[in-house]
Each structure stands twice: as structure tokens, then as C-alpha cells.
Amino acid sequence: MPDSGLFSPKRTPDDQHPADFKMLRTLVHKISQKKSSDINDIAQSHLARILNLFDLVGIGVGTGLGLGVYVIPGTVSRYYAGPGVLTSFSIAAVASVIAGLCYAELSARFPRAGCAYIYSFVTIGELVAFIVGWTLIMVYVLGTASIARSLAGHIDFIANNSMSATLKDELPITAEFLSSYPDFLAFGITLLLSFVLAFCVKIFSSIMNITAAINFAVLLFIIIAGSLQADINNWQIQENQVPEGTEGGKGGFMPFGILGILKGAAIYFQAFIGFDSVASTGEEVINPQRNIPMASMISLMTVFCGYFGVSGVIxxxxxxxxxxxxxxxxxxxxxxxxxxxxxxxxxGAISSLSTSFLGGMFSLSRLLYAMSSDDLLFKFMGKVHPRFRTPFIGTLCAGVLTGLMALIFDVDELIDMMSVGALVAYSVAAACVLLLRYAKDADKYTETEHEDDHFHIKDIVKQIMNTEKLKKPTKLSTFIVTSEIILYIVLCVLVSQLVIQARSSIGAADPLAITGLVILLFCMICIMVSIGIQPTSQATVTYKVPFVPLFPAIGILINIFLMMMLDGVTWIKCGAWTLKGLVIYIVFGFCCHYKKWKSTSNTSPRTSRNSVVVQKT
Incomplete structure (x- = not known):
């Protein structure tokens, strides 16, 4: 077993009882192994590379201008933020832009299907990658199911709610956690669009381009027409003007207070999914290192303008x-x-929600393809059609699963889980940028530059301040940055909890609360300064996040704070989902494939079929 990099392992028990520790070594290697980042391995793909920059912008804009325009503004303004929905949106937009920048750099480094799953697999290891991938499956399934329900709801609204009324009378559902009626329209829409996506990516991209243009035109109409009907007094409603029996808070621009604004921001965050869909096209894009970052930025700016205008107008x-x-x-x-x-x-709503649904299903199907290709899910989900060169079985499975969710479940009860999943994925992406930016470039060092794996306290203290003014990352500097990132995340959790739990004391300038907050913030600043002065990677990347480590650090802090704003029930639901995933990972991975690991445990790590290399973590 290789050294950990900090302390040398004791060899006596392993030498005396090698058979007893063989399985433990195998399991440790399994959960800590990383996917190869070799550019030759990354360039290989079984999917067809047919998408250009214009196609990617259509996918990003079409996916982003969906729930965030036609559904979420009503929910957030009605129950959480009032006119302050603009503030909620702006907070979510800041975090989303930073996440988009991180995705752009990571997609330029690793243009593969799977987004945050593949980024964490290459950077951190298999176990974390599986948890991120499993969480994203939840996000995509719930997101696409909610879009299908909303799409069916808009069609039903045009028909004066006749379909829903008939189904409620003829086929009522009384279970609390299920929908009040089976939404067959949402189920049918899901299967139809999934079938289109499964067998032709080019038709999918053409649909996205056309509908994105329609969406943009309709949004301009909504903003202009809505402005002509605007009344500024609706932003200045007093508490005594709120009708009796109506939940209207305290009136004003922020009727539900700052907590309502932050809860609205946490919910709004899930709407920024356009750049996520763009990054999912990594194996189907022409010149992905250039086109994916550019399309991500263009999509984010376009979606930002659409959200801001619509949220203010309504x-x-x-x-x-x-x-x-x-x-x-x-x-x-x-x-x-x-x-x-x-x-x-x-x-516009039907067109926008349809394209947003297709974008979500595209991301889900490519995630299933990536995870099954890495033997973390059933292999058949990653099977590529020989003619259309799409993961058609995984796409159809995703469509059936999403359709069943939209058919019988009340997706609104699970919508907060989407926010947790998205925030976790974006936080991991920001952490991956920091890890990669300060990682040791193994291929740029010769054998004569071999470093000792034993780190002394004196050397650690000196390297924290980089007194040697090193220009190239070393094992010690990489270890220090990794440790500081972990500590920074812990401090972000503590700061978020302190602000949320002791907000009244902080508002009243309580000395104890203020002192604790100042100390925690000071520690976070010191960590960022230490990371910033460490030597950076010399790897050449077509796009890099600016102002590192500041931008990723701000993104992590905002993401964690928004996660802490969500209620405990949401965290229990997400914990249950994660626990189910870990059970699948253990049973499917350790039991079904143990013989394979056992037979290959002594072979070179670079000979595995998925180009997975075992590295120290």
C-alpha cells in the first residue's frame, strides 16, 4: 500500500497477515482511485461530435429560460420574497455566475459527459464522484419532472383547467405525498420528448436553436408589454393594505424579511442550469475546449437578462x-x-418549458452514460446506438423514470431537494478548480526532482507562508492547499450556522456573537491568503477562472450559506437519497465486481478499461 504522503504506514500487520488486509487495500484503492486526465483518453468518445458553438448557445439559453422565467418567479414572490424576488434572483445569479466560470474551466480541462461527476472523479476520487453523480441524478429527475408538470399545467390552463378537473373527479389520488391526480399529459410529453432525444442529437439541437429564438422574442414582448401595465405602488404595499386572510408578511419591498430573500435565492438557484447542460455536451462538441466555455458565458448573460426583466415586471x-x-x-x-x-x-411558455425539459433530459442521459461507462451503474445504460451514436437506452430509461415521477408525484413537495443537489455540485466544482489550480504537475517533473513523502512541522509552517517563494507546486504545497480547502469549507458551515442561528444577536450587536463571527471570518481570510501565495500549476488551459482563489471561495461560501437556509426536512430527504445511493454503490460495486478487482489488484493501474488510475488522496 503506498504511503499517504504525510506519515509512513506501519508495515508489520500487513506483512504478517497479508490476506487479511488484501480486501481492505482493495476497497481503499477503489474509493480513492481517480479517472485519468490524459488528453488522449479525454479526446476519445463513442458519441458523435456534431455540435458547434451556435448549437451550444441554443442548448444553454433554451435550457436556462424555463422554470426560472415561467414558474419560479411566482412561487418565490408569493411565498418568500415579494417584490424582493429581484434581490433573491441577484444573489442566486452571483453564485451561478461563479459556478458557471468554474464549469467553464473544468470543461476546458476535461471535455467529457457527466459535468461535476467527471470533474470530481478526475480531481478527488471515485467515492466522492459517485455521491456527486447520484445527487445530480436526483436534481435532473426532479427538475425534468417538475418541468413536465409545469408544461402540462400551462396547456391545461389554456384549456380552462378542464383536463385536471376531469382527472381529479375520475381518478383522484388521496395519498399525501402523491399528486392529487395522475398527470397523463405530463407522462406522455416526457416519453415523446425522450424518444426524440434518444435517437437524434442534431434534431434536438435544431429544436433548441429554433425555440431559443422564439423564447427570446416572447420574453422581449413580456418585458415591454408588462412594463406598460406596471404600477410602482405594487412595490410599496404596506402591511395594513394586505387583504385579511392573505399571507402577505409585513408589506414593502421585502415583506418576508431577509430570511425570505435568502430562502428565495436558494430556490431560484436551481433555475440556472443552462451552463450545466452545455458542459454535458463535452463528448459531442466540435473543439470543446474553446466552444464550451464561450457558450457557457453567453448563455449565462442571456439568461440573466431574461430572469431580471421578467421577475421585475410581474x-x-x-x-x-x-x-x-x-x-x-x-x-x-x-x-x-x-x-x-x-x-x-x-x-413562449410551452416552447421554453419544452426546450428546458430537453436540456435537463440531455444532461441526465449523459450523466447516466458517464457513470455506467465507469462501471458505477448498470452497463446497459451506457450502450451507444450504432447508427445514431447516442446513449439511447440510458435516455429512454431516464425518460421512463422522469415520466413516472411526473405522473403520480407531487414534485413541488420535493423541489427543495433540487436546490441542495445543485448547490452541492456547484460547490464541488469550485473546490475542484482550487485543487487543480494548485496541484502538482506530475508530468513536468523528472526523477531527479523526487520529493520526500515525509513532511516535518517546520517545513509545513514555512510552506504555509511560502517563504521559499516556490514557483512550481510540490507534494507539500498540494497537501497544504488540500487541507486548507477542507478547513475553509468547515468554516463556511460554521459561519453560515452562526449567522442563521444568531441573527438576532448579531443584529443587536451582541459582543459575543460579533466576536465569534469576526474570528471565523478572519480565519477564512487567512486561509485564502495562504492559498493565494502557494505555487500554481503550470498546465496550459484554454480558459481559466479569474481572481483565483477569491472567486471560487466566494462561490463556495454563498453555496453553503444557501444550503444552510433550507429546512431540516429537506436535508433529511436528501440524506435518505444519499444513503440509498451508498447502498447501491456498496452492493453493486463491492459485491458484484469484487472478483474483478481481486484479479486486477496487482496489475498496472493504467491498464484498466476505463483509463482509471489509482492515485493517493
Whole structure:
């Protein structure tokens, strides 16, 4: 067993009882192994590389301009933020832009299907990669199911809710955790669009390009027409003006206070998924190192403008406590003198939600393909069609699973889980950028530059301040940066909990609370300064996140704070989902493939079929 890098392992027990420790060594290697980052391995793909920059922008914009425009503004303004939805959106946008920058660098380094799953596999190891991938499966399934329900809801709204009323009367569902009726329309839409996605990526990209143009035109109409119906008094409603029996908070621009703003930001965060879908195309893009980062930035800016305009307009058109949580824009136009405009909005909503659904399903199918290719899920999910060169079985399986969720489950009850999953994935991506930026470049060192694996306290203290002014990362500097990132994440959790739990004491300038907060923030700043002065990697990348380590560190802090804002029930649900995933990982991996590991445990790590290398963590 290789040295840990900090202390030499005791060999006596292993030497005396090698058979007893063989399985333990195998398991340790299994959960800590990393995927090869060799550019030749990365360039190989069984999928067709047919997407260009224009296609990627269409996918990013089409995916992003969905729930965040036509559904989430109504929910957040009605129950959490009121007119302050603009503030919630802005906070989520800052974190999303930073996450988008991190995704752009990582996709330029590793243009593979799987997004945060593949990034963590290359950077951290298999166990963390599986947890991230399993969490993203939850995000994509719930996200696409909620989009399918919303799409069916918009169609039903146009039909005066006749379909839902009939199904509630004829096939009611009484279980609390299920929907009040089976949504067959959402199920049918899911299967139809999944079938299109499974057998032709080029048709999918063409649909995304066309509908993205339609969406953009409709959004311009909504913003202009809504501005003509705007009333600034709707941002200045006082508490005594809120109708009795209506949950309207304290009135004003932030009727539910700062906590409502932050909870709204945590929910809004899930809407920024365009750059995630763009990064999922890593194995199907022409010149991915250039096109993926560019498309991610263009998509983020376009989606930002659309969200900001729509969120402001609907709260000016209608008081926040009258907003419809399911179809806010349609409802707002219906209540104004421009009721005819709801037909134009309906075209945009159906078009936008359809493309957003396709983008989510695309990301889900490519994630299943990547995980099955790495033997972490059933192999058949990664099977590529010989003619269309798409993971058609995985796509169809994803469609059936999502369709069943949309058919019978009340997705709104699970929507907060999406935010947790997305925030976890984006935090891991930011951490991966830091780890890679300060990682030791093994291929740039010769045998004469071999370093001792034994680190002394004196050397560690000197390297924390980089007194030697090193220009190239070493094992010691890499170890220090890794440890500091872990400590920084812990401090982010402590700061978030302190601010949330002791907010009244901090607001009242309680000396104890203020002192604790200042100490924690000071420690975080010191860690960032120490990381910033460490030697950086010499690897050449087509795109790099600016202002490292500041931008990734801010992203991690905001993501963790937003996660801490979500309630305990949401965390219990996510914990249960993660526990199920770990059971699958243990049973499927350790039991089904133990013979394979045992037979190959003594072979060279670079000979494994998926180019997985065993590295020290």
C-alpha cells in the first residue's frame, strides 16, 4: 500500500497477515482511485461530435429560460420574497455566475459527459464522484419532472383547467405525498420528448436553436408589454393594505424579511442550469475546449437578462400576494386589460418549458452514460446506438423514470431537494478548480526532482507562508492547499450556522456573537491568503477562472450559506437519497465486481478499461 504522503504506514500487520488486509487495500484503492486526465483518453468518445458553438448557445439559453422565467418567479414572490424576488434572483445569479466560470474551466480541462461527476472523479476520487453523480441524478429527475408538470399545467390552463378537473373527479389520488391526480399529459410529453432525444442529437439541437429564438422574442414582448401595465405602488404595499386572510408578511419591498430573500435565492438557484447542460455536451462538441466555455458565458448573460426583466415586471403588474405559483405570467396578463397577450405568453411558455425539459433530459442521459461507462451503474445504460451514436437506452430509461415521477408525484413537495443537489455540485466544482489550480504537475517533473513523502512541522509552517517563494507546486504545497480547502469549507458551515442561528444577536450587536463571527471570518481570510501565495500549476488551459482563489471561495461560501437556509426536512430527504445511493454503490460495486478487482489488484493501474488510475488522496 503506498504511503499517504504525510506519515509512513506501519508495515508489520500487513506483512504478517497479508490476506487479511488484501480486501481492505482493495476497497481503499477503489474509493480513492481517480479517472485519468490524459488528453488522449479525454479526446476519445463513442458519441458523435456534431455540435458547434451556435448549437451550444441554443442548448444553454433554451435550457436556462424555463422554470426560472415561467414558474419560479411566482412561487418565490408569493411565498418568500415579494417584490424582493429581484434581490433573491441577484444573489442566486452571483453564485451561478461563479459556478458557471468554474464549469467553464473544468470543461476546458476535461471535455467529457457527466459535468461535476467527471470533474470530481478526475480531481478527488471515485467515492466522492459517485455521491456527486447520484445527487445530480436526483436534481435532473426532479427538475425534468417538475418541468413536465409545469408544461402540462400551462396547456391545461389554456384549456380552462378542464383536463385536471376531469382527472381529479375520475381518478383522484388521496395519498399525501402523491399528486392529487395522475398527470397523463405530463407522462406522455416526457416519453415523446425522450424518444426524440434518444435517437437524434442534431434534431434536438435544431429544436433548441429554433425555440431559443422564439423564447427570446416572447420574453422581449413580456418585458415591454408588462412594463406598460406596471404600477410602482405594487412595490410599496404596506402591511395594513394586505387583504385579511392573505399571507402577505409585513408589506414593502421585502415583506418576508431577509430570511425570505435568502430562502428565495436558494430556490431560484436551481433555475440556472443552462451552463450545466452545455458542459454535458463535452463528448459531442466540435473543439470543446474553446466552444464550451464561450457558450457557457453567453448563455449565462442571456439568461440573466431574461430572469431580471421578467421577475421585475410581474411584481409590478400584480401585487405579490396575488401571484400564481404555477403560471405567474399567464395569470398576471389575464388579470390586466391585456388579457389577449396570454396567448402569446402561452406560446413562449410551452416552447421554453419544452426546450428546458430537453436540456435537463440531455444532461441526465449523459450523466447516466458517464457513470455506467465507469462501471458505477448498470452497463446497459451506457450502450451507444450504432447508427445514431447516442446513449439511447440510458435516455429512454431516464425518460421512463422522469415520466413516472411526473405522473403520480407531487414534485413541488420535493423541489427543495433540487436546490441542495445543485448547490452541492456547484460547490464541488469550485473546490475542484482550487485543487487543480494548485496541484502538482506530475508530468513536468523528472526523477531527479523526487520529493520526500515525509513532511516535518517546520517545513509545513514555512510552506504555509511560502517563504521559499516556490514557483512550481510540490507534494507539500498540494497537501497544504488540500487541507486548507477542507478547513475553509468547515468554516463556511460554521459561519453560515452562526449567522442563521444568531441573527438576532448579531443584529443587536451582541459582543459575543460579533466576536465569534469576526474570528471565523478572519480565519477564512487567512486561509485564502495562504492559498493565494502557494505555487500554481503550470498546465496550459484554454480558459481559466479569474481572481483565483477569491472567486471560487466566494462561490463556495454563498453555496453553503444557501444550503444552510433550507429546512431540516429537506436535508433529511436528501440524506435518505444519499444513503440509498451508498447502498447501491456498496452492493453493486463491492459485491458484484469484487472478483474483478481481486484479479486486477496487482496489475498496472493504467491498464484498466476505463483509463482509471489509482492515485493517493
Amino acid at each position: 411584481t409590478l403588474m400584480l401585487p405579490y400576494y396575488y401571484q400564481d405559483a404555477d403560471v405567474p405570467i399567464l395569470y398576471a396578463f389575464q388579470k390586466t386589460s391585456w388579457g389577449w397577450a396570454q396567448w402569446i405568453v402561452s406560446i
